[in-house]
Amino acid sequence: MPGSLPKNFPDPQIKRISTKTIGASLLSILNLERGIFYTVWELIKNPGAAMRRYLFTNRSGFIEPMKFLVVTIPIYLFISFTFFPDSGFFAGFENGLAGNQDDAIDPEKQALTKNLISIFKEYANLLLLITVPLAAIFTKILFRKYRLNFGEHLVINAFLYGFLTFASTLLLPTAWISTDVNSWLMALLYLVYTTYFFQSLFQFSWWRSFGNTILIYLFSLLITVVVFIGFMIVGLLVLL
Numbered sequence: 001m002p003g004s005l006p007k008n009f010p011d012p013q014i015k016r017i018s019t020k021t022i023g024a025s026l027l028s029i030l031n032l033e034r035g036i037f038y039t040v041w042e043l044i045k046n047p048g049a050a051m052r053r054y055l056f057t058n059r060s061g062f063i064e065p066m067k068f069l070v071v072t073i074p075i076y077l078f079i080s081f082t083f084f085p086d087s088g089f090f091a092g093f094e095n096g097l098a099g100n101q102d103d104a105i106d107p108e109k110q111a112l113t114k115n116l117i118s119i120f121k122e123y124a125n126l127l128l129l130i131t132v133p134l135a136a137i138f139t140k141i142l143f144r145k146y147r148l149n150f151g152e153h154l155v156i157n158a159f160l161y162g163f164l165t166f167a168s169t170l171l172l173p174t175a176w177i178s179t180d181v182n183s184w185l186m187a188l189l190y191l192v193y194t195t196y197f198f199q200s201l202f203q204f205s206w207w208r209s210f211g212n213t214i215l216i217y218l219f220s221l222l223i224t225v226v227v228f229i230g231f232m233i234v235g236l237l238v239l240l
Contacts, residue, residue, distance in 0.1 A: 035063030036071065043163045048200030051159065055152055065158035069132065072165040073125045076172075081124075084175040084182075127227055128165075132157050134223045135216070142212060146202060160197055164190060190217060 038061045042050035054062050063071075136153040148156075167189055175182040191213055199209035 035061065036068065039063045039068060039159070040163065040166060043159060043197075046200060047159075047163075047197045048203070051156055051201050054159075055148075055155065065155045065162065068162035069129060069158050069165070072162050072169070073128050076165045076169045077124050077128075079169060079172055084172050127231055128161075130227055131220065131223050132161055134227075135161070135220060138216065138219045142215065143202065156201070160194065163197075164193060167193070 039050075042062070050062075053059075054065075133154055136150060136157045139157060140148065140150055140153040143153075168186055171182065171185050171189065174185055191210075194213040194216060195206065195210045198212055199206055202209075
């Protein structure tokens, strides 16, 4: 029971805040009390059945797809940037940008590079989110004969990329062994799980699913690079 309040405080007319209510609010915001772990398990067990159920029959128990992304992407980026700064695509992009500058010769370019990298890290979560609707456009074209609308493809890609981000976070500690090992495991995760995901969802052959995965993977790399280059151009225009 909470202690009595000082005389200059009003008598509570609503339930008082406690660590229990704060914890419950946090769980409600993140939907952790029922959604995210159930969703991850269903996406492991049978992603195709999970997607068909979410889209057409019963959405109870699942975390909302965009919330799934909004939860998993910041967690991945925070852990990656804080504890594993030399791993992943972001580190390669950052190192490539920094490597193009001669710090000893041009300190102004060095300062500009640091500012760009800082902005890049600040908005990295937004950049990743932007790639999801673009991927949905591509899968809608690729799987057009199944006649799913854009919103349904957006949901499918949100769950797919949310799961991949969740699993990638679990793989980050392998960067302590080797950044190359981490990179290969990330690529293997993407290829194997995406093949499994679309084979389970659309029920076509494994070879066809793998071929579609390669196309989606190449498109994802392309749009990621294009989005990042566009971001860097805008960043340069702002800073110059």
